[in-house]
Amino acid sequence: MKRTRTMKVFRVVPKFRPPETYSESVARIVNPVLDSYTHIAIVDDDTSVPEAFFQLPEEYPDADIIVPRVLPSSRIYRTWETLTYWLRLSRVRARGCAVIYSTRFLKRMGGYPSWTEQYEDTYILRKANAVVQYKKMIAYHMEKFSIRKSIERQKRQGRARAKLHDSFWRVLAHSIVRVRPALFFAYVGQRISSPTHKVEGPDHGQ
Structure with missing residues (x-):
């Protein structure tokens, strides 16, 4: 009989006030609980994801990072994203406003970085070996133009x-x-x- 791994996903909605930074806020919440969960799901409070997003670790248990495709809620931004999406600086467009990290990966990296000066998404992405972008799942970033x-x-x-x-x-x-x-x-x-x-x-x- 095939054994299945039980995934424990810790959901995080970052909240911070200067002088604390976004990275410091997430690190403060996430790093103490890395041994208690298999995955950390970070969803910003201005981002909407379907509930199925939190079940993705069941489908991709060995991924270091799992991301949906994030689209702006603004039609202007969304049109521009569609027209220019082909030229991006990373092979995977990982947006930190909706992302799932394996705690195994974060521990291997030394924990969630608190010092990255607002480029933590790209830094962490480049440390990962297995990244899954589930493009069939859409998350919406609620930002006004x-x-x-x-x-x-x-x-x-x-x-x-x-x-x-x-x-x-x-x-x-x-x-x-x-x-x-x-x-x-x-x-x-x-x-x-x-x-x-x-x-x-x-x-x-x-």
Whole structure:
């Protein structure tokens, strides 16, 4: 008789107030309970996922990371995502607003990182060996269209891409095709100001 593993999923809705950061908030909640659960499901309070999302570990028990396809609730954002989705900087588009992590993977990584300055999604993704993007499942990010917020997000992502040593030409192509100039200029500015910057972390240098 085939034995099945029982999955225990801990659901997290991050809530924080500055000076605490998003990463610090999640790490504070998640890291103490890694030995008590098989998976951590993080869903931001402005993101809507179907209940079946929390059952995905049963289907993919050996995955380090499981993500749905996240679409903006705004029709403007959603249309733009559809038109430009093909040129993305990662092979899997993992959005931290709806993601499931294996606790085995997080423990192997030294716990959820609290120091990543808003690029924890990409950093963690690059540490994973087995990533599943279940594109048939759609999550909706409830964000209103705002030029100011879009520019600020581009700046954060540009600085993060520089710190993660993404290719200059790939970032440039991404910025042109997706019309995200602030991302590219922030990327260049970060590289000029900190040309030898290396990503820090518990496994830095290993």
